[in-house]
Amino acid sequence: MGLTDDDLTETIPSGESTVANRLGWALSHMKKPGWVDNQRRGQWTLTEQGAARLRAGHAVLLKELRGHEGGGDDIPLPVVDAVRQTPTERIAEAQAEILADVASTLLERLKAVPPARFEAIVLQVLVAMGYTGSQGRSEHVGKTNDGGIDGVLYLDRLGLERIYVQAKRWQAPVGAPTVREFAGTMDGEGATKGVILSTSTFTPEARKFLSKSTKTIRLVDGLELASLMVEFDVGVTTAQVIKVPRVDEDYFEPN
Secondary structure (H helix, E strand, C coil), rough: CCCCHHHCCCCCCCCHHHHHHHHHHHHHHHHHHCEEEEEEEEEEEECCHHHHHHHCCCCHHHHHCCCCCCCCCCCCCCCCCCCCHHHHHHHHHHHHHHHHHHHHHHHHHHCCCCHHHHHHHHHHHHHCCCCCCCCEEEEEEECCCCCCCCCCEECCCCCEEEEEEEECCCCCCCCCHHHHHHHHHHHHHCCCEEEECCCCEHHHHHHHHHHHHCCCEEEECCHHHHHHHHHCCCCCCCCCCCCCCCCCCCHHHCC
């Protein structure tokens, strides 16, 4: 790429290499229209669509890439109008873009893990959200012939109050028959609360069935699950903390 030694040693304020940071974002943006793909960590491949775009021979602008965002499994990103925004608003927009990109990547990772690992992850998310409290616990059932129960959250020490969990690492939408079967299994367990978490979506029929059910069953689709992982720090780490100062006007008031 014709980069100089100074280019390669330049860093952004967090200390990360400027080249690595910009390459990372470029790959992330180009993956959305399907120009590149990464089946393994750290390994990227140019797709046929990407090769065709490369042969076009002119520069790629961010606005062109943004035309591909928000479709399919992508989490919509904000449209930034830097001219009309305050610095604080621009920071908020940038943070929203980063969160959306991380959530989208998390969803891809969830779809690739083995089913048992996915079941363990969704339990970790629910525990991180505080559903077991300080006295409760979680149990990973995750075995064949489990009646659709992949985990149980015990909300108190004696296990008198429970939430039953089903994890669906699916590509296709989860339909009403699956939800109906889960509700039937809850009947057999004498349970009234449950949650189904999926990497895909839920059909309108599935949600309609719950509107008539006497049980409390929450449906969490892939986008919401990925967003919850970001919010409750499951599968993510904090790469950088930005300090935004402002003048303390009270400091200058007379004592």
